[in-house]
Amino acid sequence: MIYVALDDLLSLYSFPEHPFNKQRYFAFKDALEKKGLIRYLKKVESREAKRDELLLFHTKEYIEFVKNKDKEGGYLDYGDTPAFEGIFRASSIIVGTTLNCIDKAIQENTKVFTPVGGLHHAYRDRASGFCVFNDICISINYLRKKYGIEKILYFDIDAHHGDGVYYSFIEDQDLYIVDFHQRGIFPGTGSKTEKGIGKASGTKLNIELTAGTTDEIFLGELKKIEEFLNTIKIEFILFQAGCDSLADDPITFLNLTERVHQGVTGILIEIADKQAKGRMVVFGGGGYSLSNIKKGWIAVIEELLKYEKVKERIF
Ligand SMILES: [Zn+2]
Numbered sequence: 516m517i518y519v520a521l522d523d524l525l526s527l528y529s530f531p532e533h534p535f536n537k538q539r540y541f542a543f544k545d546a547l548e549k550k551g552l553i554r555y556l557k558k559v560e561s562r563e564a565k566r567d568e569l570l571l572f573h574t575k576e577y578i579e580f581v582k583n584k585d586k587e588g589g590y591l592d593y594g595d596t597p598a599f600e601g602i603f604r605a606s607s608i609i610v611g612t613t614l615n616c617i618d619k620a621i622q623e624n625t626k627v628f629t630p631v632g633g634l635h636h637a638y639r640d641r642a643s644g645f646c647v648f649n650d651i652c653i654s655i656n657y658l659r660k661k662y663g664i665e666k667i668l669y670f671d672i673d674a675h676h677g678d679g680v681y682y683s684f685i686e687d688q689d690l691y692i693v694d695f696h697q698r699g700i701f702p703g704t705g706s707k708t709e710k711g712i713g714k715a716s717g718t719k720l721n722i723e724l725t726a727g728t729t730d731e732i733f734l735g736e737l738k739k740i741e742e743f744l745n746t747i748k749i750e751f752i753l754f755q756a757g758c759d760s761l762a763d764d765p766i767t768f769l770n771l772t773e774r775v776h777q778g779v780t781g782i783l784i785e786i787a788d789k790q791a792k793g794r795m796v797v798f799g800g801g802g803y804s805l806s807n808i809k810k811g812w813i814a815v816i817e818e819l820l821k822y823e824k825v826k827e828r829i830f
Pocket residue numbers: 673674675757759800801802
């Protein structure tokens with residue numbers, strides 16, 4: 516059974532007059548319902564993360580800072596991530612929901628999709644690029660602490676480099692990273708020459724894409740890393756499926772279609788089923804065109820369902 520986090524509490528993570536707002540969640544929910552996919556999915560509940568869960572990655576000073584900004588307002592970073600009343604609770608709900616997804620994936624050896632999550636730019640001690648708490652980094656440490664799972668693959672196809680994850684684990688030899696992103700846009704990191712440091716050297720790949728990159732180019736790059744994917748040994752997959760990499764996103768310049776999301780999902784399902792007892796959590800990540808959200812995230816869900824052999828009954 517495939518699970519999806521579809522609790523309206525997720526819509527509280529919504530910046531006012533901002534591309535990252537609650538319409539994204541509701542566009543996804545609406546598409547699931549209109550396409551009739553919802554009946555093939557089971558729901559994961561939302562909850563607030565506990566303080567000790569936030570502390571799995573973030574510093575206590577930063578957690579206090581976010582709490583204070585909840586009342587003070589202003590920005591959490593240099594101008595991309597505005598504070599609003601309720602931001603601490605909303606951000607904690609993203610993390611708690613993601614951890615519920617991790618638990619579900621482990622308990623049932625299955626795949627779970629959470630639309631509002633994958634906040635890959637946040638660092639231990641600071642917010643960045645619409646991301647307050649980094650639910651991916653917290654998940655990595657949670658998997659290790661609660662379940663003893665060390666070897667994890669983090670795969671990121673959001674148009675922006677997942678810098679908060681990449682640099683926080685740059686010396687970690689048990690976290691494999693594949694990160695596709697557009698070169699030259701925020702956050703400006705993720706050179707293809709960076710492959711991890713020390714014992715972790717060779718465990719991470721950055722694939723830089725130029726503006727206007729098409730499906731053919733992307734899928735060609737994906738083919739080149741097949742060997743890397745075939746040689747690694749992992750126990751769990753975290754997949755950030757941002758759809759700001761699709762054509763006509765208002766803040767990025769790639770020219771991809773949902774075929775890319777479909778293709779990557781298919782490959783990751785195979786690896787998850789072969790190596791990781793089928794366990795994978797997929798994060799919605801970025802994506803600021805509502806029609807692209809309906810294409811990209813729905814393509815992921817359809818691919819997950821196809822592998823659950825229910826597609827024939829749906830289409
Ligand atoms: Zn992005």
